[in-house]
Amino acid sequence: MKNNNLKKYGALIVSSALLLGTLTACGSKDSGSGSGSSDGDTIKIGLNLELSGAVASYGSGISKGAELAIKEINDAGGIDGKKIEAVKIDNKSENSEATSAALKLATQEKVVAQIGSATSGNTVAAVQVADQNKMPLISPSGTSQTVTVNDDGAVNEYAFRTCFIDPFQGKIAADFASNDLKAKNVAIFADSSSDYAKGLAEAFKKQIEANGGKVVAEESYVAKDTDFKSTLTRLKSKNPDFIYVPGYYEEVGLIVKQARSIGIDAPMMGGDGWDSPKIVELAGAKSLDNTFFTNHYSAEDPDEKIQKFVKSFKEANDDKSPDAFNALGYDSVYWLKDAIERAGSTKGEDIQKALAETKDLSLVTGEISVDEEHNTIKSATVLEFKDGKQVFKTKVEP
């Protein structure tokens, strides 16, 4: 009996939900094909983010930034008089969840575009759904090449990203080493167990050689190593005037400390993998002097646009200074707004075209342009460690 009741009620709920769905669909004025539709006075944007799971801190950082941007835009009157409505779905940091979240956003919620996910892996899982449903997708922080270009080398038409790609950081570091530090004989010490570090090292090497520098030594280590002194001693004997150490902060902290303890005074530099307060504890503030790393943005940047963002973010978030993820989430929303305005429509095809044609759009994390592979060309920020604090050093244009 009980079971029967449950079935009855279940059927009732389902049918009423369906009815409601039809009514809403009827209510919307725009009934274009696929996604890219939105009802009369709101524009729906999907947020497909890692709000729980392994990399929850990335996803929630982006979410905070995006929410601030949406609030600002709505307070200023919305896009062409229409308010933005965010539909937030947690993909639990899992690829399969990211795919189904994208499907839900495209077919049920009928959002005009999706922002997310944070990691390259979760974004790639949603890219196909986006292409099939003509739903533009912007990943704020998916730095891997595979986000916009699939395995066959074809461009994923509807996929975009707000951040720069991995090899770009290596190129920027090489330019900074040759131009600002006047480095001639450089050494590379890379984490051979990470594709990210290998990609950075390769791009760095190519660019430094193009700049007329010489790579005097190339060594590698494996994540979780603790003793780097013997390899560093070998590096020291080659007398490099600059050492590039792409990798993650856990090992980099130890490398910097051990390098200084055996008397290597040369400047050292890495990528955004260095961005953690833990690096200061591991290396010690004194050892970190004369080290640099590339990052998406710095809250210390005196740029007017950045300072305005930092101020409004702090007001909205209990005086917490925004990190790179907050800034990238914020920028993704503004980029989408710009594209919708330029397209003059909320159709997926039109927004996609406008996003692909983006040129010199000024955002918090830099001025962005999109190339034919949907890679975002923008400036990178170089930070320097001084007394254990990250200090804004310079911005390098691509």
Place this chain on the structure above:
Amino acid sequence: MEWLQQLVNGISIGSIYALIALGYTMVYGIIKLINFAHGDVFMIGAFVGFYGLTHWHIGFIPSLLAAMIICSILGVVIERLAYKRLRNATRIAALITAIGMSLLIEYTTIFFRGAQPEAYPDNAVISKTFTVFGTQISSESIIILVTTIVLMLLLQFIVHKTKIGKAMRAVSHDMEAARLMGINVNNTISATFAIGSALAGAAGVVFGLYYTKIDPLMGIIPGVKAFIAAVLGGIGSIPGAMTGGMVLGIVETVVSALGFSMWRDAAAFIILILILIFKPAGIFGKNTREKV
């Protein structure tokens, strides 16, 4: 001067291996058990030292002593809980129990404090670098070496000049005969575990001081390396463990120094394989023939 610097690097890492290897070798010498939980006792020592320096603010030497005391208690508890009842079981049962004990310690630590790494404070000891013949020697390297030498001399004294040392040697020689002679075998075995674990605890603290980063799974690789060092020197032999540790540290450093840093860990295991094939008794081991 590059090679002198590499020698200093090799001796520093070798000292740590030697301190851990001593625990392996002593336990093996007395109950013929490879105590795989030994690397995790080393990890606990590193954490006790860390809390001593950062939370209790008791300074370096008291932290070192605290780590040694807590680790020796832990060693005795492990022996009484897990190994004592297996003393007459097969070797393989005891070995598997040791691996289980190792995992238990690792994951209990992760359960209580998480898996994130911790950094030793850089003001724990006076940090200074001395330049000798163009070679940079940090005060941490000197502390490692001094700690190792002092502890080894102390160990030699205990084993050869004290009553408990005499008992340990007797039990290791022939457990049954020692029991018949009125030696309290259980207490002697506990004492061995206590001393070996205290050395591992000390190694943990100097490791943290030298390498800064400690985490709950840090004991695995140094534990395995120290085991290789013990086999290399001749398992069961105390001077063998010291020599084996130093040799392994220097070999690893030389491999990296020649530009084969990716082969460093492989080199250690190749040594283990070669030793087991050509001289299973190790450098200092006695070539005992199995009685039929």
